[in-house]
Amino acid sequence: MKDTLPRETANNYLNRDLSWVEFNWRVLEEAQDPNTPLLERVKFLSIVSSNLDEFMSVRVAGVKDQLKAGHTKKDFTSYTPAGLFKRIMKRSSKMVAEQYKTYREILRQLTKEGIIFTSYEDLNTTQRHAMDVYYHDIVFPVLTPMAVDQSRPFPLVHTQALYLAVVLMKDGDDPDDEPYFAILQVPSNLSRYITVPGRTNSKKQEFILMEELIEQHIHTMFSGYTPISVSAFRLTRNADLTLNEEGAEDLLEEIEKELHRRRWGAPVRLEVQKGIHPYALEQLKEEFEITDNIFEIDGPLDLSFFMKLAGSLQGHDHLRYKPIRPVYPQEFMDTEDLFTTLRHREVLVYHPYESFDAVTDFICQAAYDPHVLAIKMTLYRVSGNSPLIQGLARAAESGKQVTVVVELKARFDEERNIAWARKLEKSGCHVVYGLVGLKTHAKITLVVRQEPDGLRRYVHVGTGNYNDNTAKLYTDVGFFTSNKVIGEDASALFNEVTGYSAPHNWKAFGVAPTDLMDKLFDKIRREARNAAEGKPARIVAKFNSLSNQQMVDELYAASQAGVKIDLIVRGVCCLKPGVPGLSENITVRSIVDRFLEHSRIFYFENAGDTEIYIASADWMTRNLTRRVELMCPVFDKDIKNSLINILDLYLKDNVKARSLQPNGLYEHVRSDGEPPLRSQFEAMRISSWKTTVRES
Structure with a gap:
């Protein structure tokens, strides 16, 4: 469990990064809570890993950059970069140890429920044969062993991908000779966990991890050599984009280049399987030039795969929260014309308890309404198949003025947003990439409609992204209004973001x-x-x-x-x-x-x-x-x-x-x-x- 001793309280402030570590502890506590349904605990355990990945690739990467640059100045919480890095490592290491202790307890609980992660040695003859066939037919063809020697330099290791480090001896060589070394990537386009055929008269579900299956067949990759050791490892690189927006003629192209360069970001963290061969560890430390942020993991590396497992298991609904069925906002239930309702009242929607469909319907109705002249919207993170994108594209194709401010710099969603930006441009939308040096994080939609008494502005303002998937998982509020003052401010905001308007004297915003x-x-x-x-x-x-x-x-x-x-x-x-x-x-x-x-x-x-x-x-x-x-x-x-x-x-x-x-x-x-x-x-x-x- 967490330590209960007071930490450094040298001044009136808590450190931001250490405070974040405490937040991830709270997520881990949810994975430990026996009152939480078991498969929900599995999800929380996965989230701990995903959170830590982002923290290391962004926040810890920034601290390491400061160390490399020789910064010694204290921040306002009285930490030097060196002192902060030391404290982060201490707390994070304790967290990871506790996470894997929790992982082992959850595995025991899953086993009691008939959900079993097994080893190859524990399979019966029929099951082994099935796994051998799966390996040879599905896995083996996509594996690529990559030797490291004088003629073959160390290959590029992708950030947060899972690899195996293999130490080998050549058949007939003296055991005292220096061993050979190779790596191979565990395929990321195949499931990390493999379903094992059931035993006779058993209702239990058995799984084996991909890396263990590969390890059992590692000899098939290196004929003429004897594998001495096979150990998993995983590298986290600096993922922060460094953009020169002032000098970028095309921000979209600049971000695409930077995303490509992200693959070569400086190593920040190395995770290795407990008991890794010393020669393999030395090879990795030397290649990545990393000595001070190495985590030796007593269990499978990267537990984020648990999220998919928890969602895909069939027949275990009693181990999950009951599904929530968001209700459609009462104010919109008795009308097919949202604008009629909004002319007379304002509407608050509370997600995920109330449905995000109200937002989608607002955009889509505006897209098809012949009286709507213009739609303006900010997009920060959208889902993989967003109905909002379809609605905006339809509106532009029908001749409406559609302006979309797409934030290309939304971290880890850059590629998706680039794809949406191109799709919207092809459909005739005016796509704007925001202001130089600033991320556009505001969540707002403006609809301008011609009505008998003149133009009227309808506005939606939200606390969360226009993302129908996360709206089912995040608590957010959204607010619909045709208030004149808010409408005028909304127009001014879009003019300021897309044009050269001077800062507005905001009446409401x-x-x-x-x-x-x-x-x-x-x-x-x-x-x-x-x-x-x-x-x-x-x-x-x-x-x-x-x-x-x-x-x-x-x-x-x-x-x-x-x-x-x-x-x-x-x-x-x-x-x-x-x-x-x-x-x-x-x-x-x-x-x-x-x-x-x-x-x-x-x-x-x-x-x-x-x-x-x-x-x-x-x-x-x-x-x-x-x-x-x-x-x-x-x-x-x-x-x-x-x-x-x-x-x-x-x-x-x-x-x-x-x-x-x-x-x-x-x-x-x-x-x-x-x-x-x-x-x-x-x-x-x-x-x-x-x-x-x-x-x-």
Whole structure:
């Protein structure tokens, strides 16, 4: 389990990267929770690996770059790059050891349920024959052994791909001679786990891992040589793109080149199978020039394959959460014309409890509506077969003015976004790649429609991406409106992103990087003044991360003025809550549960005249200063109350909520005799109640 000793608390801030490590610990705790259905625990175990991969390839890569450049200056949390790297390695190593301890326990539980990962030696004769045939017919033809010697240099090793390091002796050579060395990649286009034919009269499902099957047949790859050792290894490279946007004539082509160069990114982490042959390890360390970030893994490398397994197993629904069936928003249920509804009222949609189909229908109806003149939309991450893309393409083909701001720099989705950008351009859409030096992270759609009383703007603003797949897995809110002020701001925002418009004097929006941070500071300071004057003052804010030092300082100052501040922060938090004289009026809680908490909702008491906002932005430096972000107010009283109810659910959660302590560790929130309340499950219950009312 995690250590419980206070960590370094040299100043008033927690370190961003160490805070992220603690977040991944919370994900691991979900994999360890016996109250979580077994195959859901398998998924959480997979997510720990995926999270750690991204952390190493981006954040740790950045720290290593600082070390290589000789940086010794402390950051605002009092860490030098060297000290931070040492601490990250210590905590990450403990996490990985705990992860594989959890893996072994989960395997035992899976075995009890008849889901068995077996070894080749434990197969019976019939099963071995079936695996031999599978290897020779399917696996062997796609394997490529790559020798490493004086005439054949070390081949390119792809980031986060699984390889086998093979140490060999030539038949007839002296055993004291230097061995031969080769590597081969475990095919990534074949399933990592292979279904083994069942035993007679057995209902158990057996699987064998691809790398073990290859190891058992490794002699088929090296005739004339005797394999001495076969060990898995995996390399993580620096995945951060380094773009010269100013000098790039075509950003799309520049990103394609950079994606190609990413294959040769500097090595950051080396994972090796426990017990790897010393000669093989020395060859890998020498080739990758890596000595200080090597993980020796007691189990299969890269547990992310568990995600696919958990989703594909048949006949084990009792080991999963019951499927959620998102309800269609009640406000749209009795009409086929969403615009008619939105002319008279605003609509809030709470995903995944309410269906993302409402967003798709909004875009598709606009695409086919002959009265719609223009559609403008931002796209950051979209799904593999997005119906929104089809709708936008159809709208352009029918002669509508369609403008799509595609963010090509959305990390790890660059290739997909390039493909969508080209498809949209071919259909006649105007595709814009955003502003130089900034990622366009705002989530907004504007529809301009000709109506009997003139042009009317319809707007959708969301906290999450326009992605129908993640909308089933992430909690987000979306807001539909035809409010005139919001519509005018929406038009101005698109003009600023796509043209040469000067920064707008926003009537409703807060927009980064121009004024969002200042607006948030003004609202926090207003709460502090109200508290000092004895007026009602409170802040409740839900977002994914808080790492901007100025923002933390503003919250500290408000706390000292008497403002009650409740922060619901899923991941990184650099603020220390509950410190006497500094932050005793601040609480920070994190909720990790079935769905990924992703919504951004901000509440300001404002002396009784409550203000509520939804936003695309976390309170991080990158969001507030280096991205195009959007914060949108909600004016409708009923929708304000709905958002307050959502925040209240999170603040009452005493099942999955964890409270941040001043030392950077998290503790489960105690119920103190209150009945258990699990915010996500309660949200689902409320959604079901809505459905019952609609049908009655």
